[in-house]
Amino acid sequence: MTAKISIIGAGMTGSTSAAWLAEREIADLVLVDVVEGMPQGKALDLLEAMPVLGKDVTLVGSNDYEATKGSDIVVITAGIPRKPGMSRDDLLTTNAEIVGKATRESLKYSPEAIFIVLTNPLDTMAYLTMKAGKLPPQRVVGQAGILDSARMRAFVALETGVSVENIHCYVMGGHGDEMVPLTRHSNIAGIPLDEYLSADKLAAIVERTRKGGGEIVSLLKTGSAYYAPAAAIAQMAEAILKDKHLIVPAAAYMQGEYGLKDIFFGAPVMLGRKGVERIVEYSLNAEEKAALERSAAAVKETVEALRKLISL
Numbered sequence: 001m002t003a004k005i006s007i008i009g010a011g012m013t014g015s016t017s018a019a020w021l022a023e024r025e026i027a028d029l030v031l032v033d034v035v036e037g038m039p040q041g042k043a044l045d046l047l048e049a050m051p052v053l054g055k056d057v058t059l060v061g062s063n064d065y066e067a068t069k070g071s072d073i074v075v076i077t078a079g080i081p082r083k084p085g086m087s088r089d090d091l092l093t094t095n096a097e098i099v100g101k102a103t104r105e106s107l108k109y110s111p112e113a114i115f116i117v118l119t120n121p122l123d124t125m126a127y128l129t130m131k132a133g134k135l136p137p138q139r140v141v142g143q144a145g146i147l148d149s150a151r152m153r154a155f156v157a158l159e160t161g162v163s164v165e166n167i168h169c170y171v172m173g174g175h176g177d178e179m180v181p182l183t184r185h186s187n188i189a190g191i192p193l194d195e196y197l198s199a200d201k202l203a204a205i206v207e208r209t210r211k212g213g214g215e216i217v218s219l220l221k222t223g224s225a226y227y228a229p230a231a232a233i234a235q236m237a238e239a240i241l242k243d244k245h246l247i248v249p250a251a252a253y254m255q256g257e258y259g260l261k262d263i264f265f266g267a268p269v270m271l272g273r274k275g276v277e278r279i280v281e282y283s284l285n286a287e288e289k290a291a292l293e294r295s296a297a298a299v300k301e302t303v304e305a306l307r308k309l310i311s312l
């Protein structure tokens with residue numbers, strides 16, 4: 001395999017991302033974690049699954065960043081996840097230190113890599129990655145929107161019985177409870193969602209989508225979601241490596257788009273070999289704009305809290 005992806009943090013999302021990525025057979029994979037033996041053990045276990053899946057992918061686990069040398073993509077999942085009763089912002093202090101270090105160490109060995117960030121609070125950790133690595137905005141993207149939109153798509157599929165492939169939903173904004181499911185832009189095979197579903201049912205789906213992460217945290221009790229977030233990581237990495245120019249909702253650095261500046265924020269972005277190639281701007285009505293502003297205010301607050309911790 002000529003391409004290489006390193007995943008920093010070999011916990012639930014990191015190792016599941018490796019599994020989904022290996023199935024796509026697009027790159028050799030490296031898992032890095034601070035826990036001794038764990039990334040090595042998980043990588044070996046996955047390597048031993050490759051003959052069964054028929055995929056020629058090499059997987060290596062390490063506690064040392066040297067193993068990541070020459071990566072095309074670095075995925076950052078290192079950090080602590082939420083427990084019941086915690087908000088994503090409660091993770092800020094611990095995860096800022098971990099993500100800053102992961103970025104700097106990865107760059108020593110892969111100066112050209114594109115970074116996909118997963119660690120929460122997502123929008124702020126993506127911002128920190130860009131700042132800590134002194135990276136051009138194009139080379140940093142945060143995963144949130146594919147997951148939030150996939151949750152909405154799954155709930156619409158459950159309600160309507162239509163194939164998930166026909167269901168297109170778009171969730172914008174920060175990866176928090178103020179995220180903005182865009183019902184007007186969402187559709188089932190071209191039919192607007194609000195024509196397909198009653199207002200009550202649609203409102204319930206929007207609410208469940210916003211709280212989708214918390215629903216899983218309260219069921220699992222010891223951590224947060226990992227299958228769906230990891231599937232999203234695999235889709236983003238494939239779009240980048242294959243230079244697909246795929247438009248997906250993801251967190252990107254705003255430079256005036258949607259009237260926002262100097263924050264990472266969820267919007268439709270075009271992903272290709274250079275990373276974030278373009279931020280797509282939807283035309284939004286007054287209500288949607290107001291919802292986005294509320295979400296942006298929540299993200300800005302967390303960035304301010306980060307500035308108090310670290311000089312950026």
Ligand code: TXD
Pocket residue numbers: 008009010011012013014032033034035077078079080081082091095098101102117118119120121122143144147175223224225226229
């Ligand atoms: O959509 C999204 N953005 C998210 C975000 C969806 C799911 C999970 N989300 C966040 O990702 C979650 O709130 C956490 O902040 C991260 C990682 O979640 P995960 O569920 O994978 O947590 P785990 O299983 O605890 O794994 C984290 C690993 C663990 O093995 C630690 O030992 C490791 O991170 N870790 C480190 N690795 C490398 N370097 C350092 N410094 C380090 N510190 C901890």
